[in-house]
Amino acid sequence: MGEKIALVTDSLSxxxxxxxxxxxxxxxxxxxxxxxxxxxxxxxxTDEEFFERLKTSDVMPKTSQPTPNDFExxxxxxxxxxxxxxxxxxxxxxxxxxxxxxxxRQDFPEEQQGRIHVIDTLxxxxxxxxxxxxxxxxxxxxxxxxxxxxxIKRAIDTSGIIWIPGSLKYLQKNGRIGGASALIGSILNxxxxxxxxxxxxxxxxxxxxxxxxxxxxxxxxxxxxxxTKIVACIINNNMPKxxxxxxxxxxxxxxxxxxxxxxxxxxxxxxxxPDSFGVAWYAAE
Numbered sequence: 001m002g003e004k005i006a007l008v009t010d011s012l013s014x015x016x017x018x019x020x021x022x023x024x025x026x027x028x029x030x031x032x033x034x035x036x037x038x039x040x041x042x043x044x045x046t047d048e049e050f051f052e053r054l055k056t057s058d059v060m061p062k063t064s065q066p067t068p069n070d071f072e073x074x075x076x077x078x079x080x081x082x083x084x085x086x087x088x089x090x091x092x093x094x095x096x097x098x099x100x101x102x103x104x105r106q107d108f109p110e111e112q113q114g115r116i117h118v119i120d121t122l123x124x125x126x127x128x129x130x131x132x133x134x135x136x137x138x139x140x141x142x143x144x145x146x147x148x149x150x151x152i153k154r155a156i157d158t159s160g161i162i163w164i165p166g167s168l169k170y171l172q173k174n175g176r177i178g179g180a181s182a183l184i185g186s187i188l189n190x191x192x193x194x195x196x197x198x199x200x201x202x203x204x205x206x207x208x209x210x211x212x213x214x215x216x217x218x219x220x221x222x223x224x225x226x227x228t229k230i231v232a233c234i235i236n237n238n239m240p241k242x243x244x245x246x247x248x249x250x251x252x253x254x255x256x257x258x259x260x261x262x263x264x265x266x267x268x269x270x271x272x273x274p275d276s277f278g279v280a281w282y283a284a285e
Contacts, residue, residue, distance in 0.1 A: 163278025
């Protein structure tokens with residue numbers, strides 16, 4: 001009889017229902033604040049409702065991480081029926097969520113602490129979500145916890161995520177870029193190709209969306225060897241034409257064993273706005 005292993009993540013993973021349901025993943029929500037109003041992400045407010053508010057709100061939303069108590073409740077419940085809990089979270093350079101999870105773990109007796117495995121995925125959005133998928137696949141095969149943890153490490157080491165915002169407006173509103181940069185970018189139709197590994201960074205600046213997809217592929221080719229099989233996810237928030245073009249290019253240029261589709265949730269969406277497209281991946285086994 002194999003070990004019973006439960007998976008936990010945070011809602012910043014943008015985890016799609018297909019993966020949540022297949023591997024019975026517990027998703028701990030972040031909180032979203034519009035002024036004095038607060039919502040639990042994907043519990044009190046859907047992604048669609050969030051972006052509608054984002055478009056019409058006078059105030060920019062803020063987000064806050066789950067509390068250690070939020071995680072403690074989840075871990076306590078899952079340990080009653082499982083041998084181990086693996087808790088996978090957004091990069092600690094983007095959110096304090098993983099620190100809350102570590103603090104919750106420390107409140108358990110030493111024996112139980114050894115059964116709770118808190119992991120920083122070094123990424124976010126469906127980059128993080130795909131790491132959860134890799135863990136679920138390994139558990140489904142009957143792997144012991146050490147094997148699952150090794151699989152997670154390999155997935156993290158080979159993972160990547162890049163995307164483009166449809167507008168610079170929200171990056172400016174959040175102070176990520178200055179007003180002058182936003183104005184010049186809009187006039188010249190320049191968009192940043194954004195990546196995330198530990199922290200968010202600009203891969204390069206692209207003039208015109210028609211030039212975007214080749215830039216995605218060029219970057220991915222630097223990260224993925226020709227012989228490598230990948231699991232990928234196309235991210236589409238209100239940019240279906242561009243996302244479909246990107247999906248075709250990824251399938252044409254790489255050996256994709258599984259392709260998921262997702263949107264971008266409130267966590268990243270609060271910074272880049274309601275329109276974006278991109279791709280996440282990790283090496284298949």
